[in-house]
Amino acid sequence: MGRFVFIVVSIIVLVLGGIFFYKYYFVFGQGVKAGELNYFVNKGFVFKTYEGKLIQSGYRGKVVGTIQSNEFQFSVANERVAQQLMTASGKVVELHYKEYLGAIPWRGYSPFIVDSVISIKDPNRQELP
Template sequence: MRKWLFLIIFLLIVGGILYYISFGSFSEGTRVGSLVKLSRRGYVFKTHEGQLMVGGMSDGTGTFNSTTWDFSVHDSNKQAIEALDLSQRTGQRVSLHYEEKFFQLPWNGDTKYFVVSVELIPLQNYQRPVLPVPAPQTTPADTSKAL
């Protein structure tokens, strides 16, 4: 009887650890950028895989740094998928809130980063700056020729 009790407790502990490693996350954060790619992939377990361009100007040299970040979205997260699709069609920048998993498992997607929510960043109303109208230049009157 003791042997069975020990075996059941051992299996419960191992199962709990495996469950935590499979579904738990050890990090979360936010990344902002422009969506480069969004695709639906998987043979059995479908996930959406995407790339976000998170580049910007460097402080010291003023050069443009272009980096891409790969992420996954569960197929059941319809709100995030619709927001990403809208962002891809309109060119809007997005803020992605994500969770980082312990391991990349085949049924979870291609990356360890899973997007939980998406916030669309409103497009700036880019207008040309209004330049001041130059004052008319006056020319000196020619008084040498009288009427």
């Protein structure tokens, strides 16, 4: 009887572990987003995480002749990437991200995790001829 209980408990633990891995560590998708970095902060009560918001503009609105903007909220787990973004508020950035099926507290509040910065451009800076 003890061996049967051990096998059942082992199977349950493996299945729950597989579900947890699939939900929180399986990369569902990845891509690149570009826009103006609205804010980037380090926050949290127990787990300090880096959170940011990117404003993407230029999409057509639902009403003819209007423009609507979208917000892309993301988290950053890499300290080097976070330091790059800390100085880029108000600039146009291109970010590579991975999308997970769920968020976990020590990785951030968002299921979108930025893992690298492709480019940072200052839209207010004038190019000299």
